[in-house]
Amino acid sequence: MRTSSATVATSSDGEGSVRTRSQTQRRKRIVQAAAALASRGGVEAMQMRTVAERAGVALGTLYRYFPSKMDLVVAVVGEEIDLLESSIERRPPGAATPEGRAVDVLMRATRGLMREPELADALIRSLIMAEVQTPFGDRMAGLLLRVSGEGLSFEQASEEQRDLAGSLAGVWVHELLEMLRGRRTYDQIQRRIETAASRLLADL
Amino acid sequence: MRTSSATVATSSDGEGSVRTRSQTQRRKRIVQAAAALASRGGVEAMQMRTVAERAGVALGTLYRYFPSKMDLVVAVVGEEIDLLESSIERRPPGAATPEGRAVDVLMRATRGLMREPELADALIRSLIMAEVQTPFGDRMAGLLLRVSGEGLSFEQASEEQRDLAGSLAGVWVHELLEMLRGRRTYDQIQRRIETAASRLLADL
DNA sequence: CCGCAAACTAGAACAGATTCTAATTGGTGT
DNA sequence: ACACCAATTAGAATCTGTTCTAGTTTGCGG
Structure with missing residues (x-):
């Protein structure tokens, strides 16, 4: 069952749990890696494993930041x-x-x-x-x-x-x-x- | 690679290869099974394996009629x-x-x-x-x-x-x-x- | 009736998203 | 230094769409 949180990473990062600098940067790196992959072959090329790899993060960590693709x-x-x-x-x-x-x-x-x-x-x-x-x-x-x-x-x-x-x-x-x-x-x-x-x- | 044929099962069944009665009925049974499942749990519940089972056809046959979900x-x-x-x-x-x-x-x-x-x-x-x-x-x-x-x-x-x-x-x-x-x-x-x-x- | 091509079947195999596990690391309060 | 908890990691495991395989059945022209 996909849960798909309502969390959205826009610039308006107002509420919710506190977020350290390194966490924010990590999030940013992930999104960048994802965007880079997607601008090539679309969402298909943007595979979770690949994104995690490119962002230098474990798959589980990727899912901690983004609960679903x-x-x-x-x-x-x-x-x-x-x-x-x-x-x-x-x-x-x-x-x-x-x-x-x-x-x-x-x-x-x-x-x-x-x-x-x-x-x-x-x-x-x-x-x-x-x-x-x-x-x-x-x-x-x-x-x-x-x-x-x-x-x-x-x-x-x-x-x-x-x-x-x-x-x-x-x-x-x-x-x-x-x-x-x-x-x-x-x-x-x-x-x-x-x-x-x-x-x-x-x-x- | 998903190909997603242009075949559409509307009432206008005009062109393409000939289609026997039993094929048409089979197609209909499949669509009905799919609709029944979907009206319960949505597309999620409408799993290809389940549709095939309900319609009484093999998974491969389902994919012959409908190349993709x-x-x-x-x-x-x-x-x-x-x-x-x-x-x-x-x-x-x-x-x-x-x-x-x-x-x-x-x-x-x-x-x-x-x-x-x-x-x-x-x-x-x-x-x-x-x-x-x-x-x-x-x-x-x-x-x-x-x-x-x-x-x-x-x-x-x-x-x-x-x-x-x-x-x-x-x-x-x-x-x-x-x-x-x-x-x-x-x-x-x-x-x-x-x-x-x-x-x-x-x-x- | 015969033989062949297409349709069909059961089931394995594969791919990618998502979940789970067990161990490791890093920071924090004492 | 120590204990502890949350974050992280590598990797296995699970789930479902899709593909593949090998054999079986069916309809039809001759």
């Missing part, structure tokens, strides 16, 4: 989202309208994922299949709210605003999946995202 | 969608507006899925994973177009109409996933679907 995948995805967030902070979307900025963010993320199709495919699918509760959807929705409103945070937003941002994120994931399996071109995604955004975000 | 799950999903379609034909949605009818259909499907949460989980996840080789997304979008326009078929619809119906289907799937993860109640889904539909389908 999915938890590890989630951690890798978390890092990718961190990257996207900092990229957006560095160079915020410049479009004039809220919808335009949201589309900017989504298409930038799309291009990022397209650069490593193996990794992207594996990660997106794994996440969808995951029983783990991932902060993925909310993080994406929050990101959209932040760029489309004026720095609106996920918590401050009204219920309807959150619904709509969440729906747009859902549409995006759906389109990504279609792309990853060769049923969408980049341009088609852009068109559909624009269409959906213009309707879903019409009036913040 | 995913192919089997896809077949089960196909049956469920058939069910939904005929249910809608029997009792068409009665709402006054196109959006209302679309919401009707989606929420009816949602209730159907909620009745067998374990099965629903397996079903939805595989629906997403298997869209590679099955027109499930298009089938759902087509269904929505048919009830929201006046019997508009997927092929007749304009590109934008298909985009929008597809997006709504995407949002619905997304919400279902969240529900299966215990992050949505039925009412929340209804609200979000209504919100999304009213915007995405505003003016057919």
Whole structure:
């Protein structure tokens, strides 16, 4: 029986048990090893034994840090989202309208994922299949709210605003999946995202 | 290496090699056994060995009919969608507006899925994973177009109409996933679907 | 009826995720 | 220095999807 803890290794490392520096670094090494392997042959190449070996850690230890492979995948995805967030902070979307900025963010993320199709495919699918509760959807929705409103945070937003941002994120994931399996071109995604955004975000 | 054939056991059994009656019945028995197991403990309980045993065939034979577990799950999903379609034909949605009818259909499907949460989980996840080789997304979008326009078929619809119906289907799937993860109640889904539909389908 | 190819069967074998075990190490309080 | 507990390790063991093997049965054209 897989238990799949809800622990997620994002940058927000707020609660739970104390964690020493060496433990944090060890965790980091593991995630890096995993990401490196996954960016080659996808999740298939990211075998637990191999990850443990590359990270210089016993298999049991790997499982102490990440109770299931999915938890590890989630951690890798978390890092990718961190990257996207900092990229957006560095160079915020410049479009004039809220919808335009949201589309900017989504298409930038799309291009990022397209650069490593193996990794992207594996990660997106794994996440969808995951029983783990991932902060993925909310993080994406929050990101959209932040760029489309004026720095609106996920918590401050009204219920309807959150619904709509969440729906747009859902549409995006759906389109990504279609792309990853060769049923969408980049341009088609852009068109559909624009269409959906213009309707879903019409009036913040 | 998983190959995951494109064979799908929907009612449309058009092309490919000839298939005798006994083969078809055997296939049916397998799918039934699989569905029965899945409706208990989900995909986990639907172990290939167990399915084979229940269906009264050898493991090798099961793999002859369904080259991978995913192919089997896809077949089960196909049956469920058939069910939904005929249910809608029997009792068409009665709402006054196109959006209302679309919401009707989606929420009816949602209730159907909620009745067998374990099965629903397996079903939805595989629906997403298997869209590679099955027109499930298009089938759902087509269904929505048919009830929201006046019997508009997927092929007749304009590109934008298909985009929008597809997006709504995407949002619905997304919400279902969240529900299966215990992050949505039925009412929340209804609200979000209504919100999304009213915007995405505003003016057919 | 004969022979052959495809379908079928029981069961072993293999692969990778996950769990378990027994021994070792490292840090901490006394 | 000592006792002790949590973290770690190497490796065996288990579980389930998938593949392989070797023999058996079935349907069909001649």
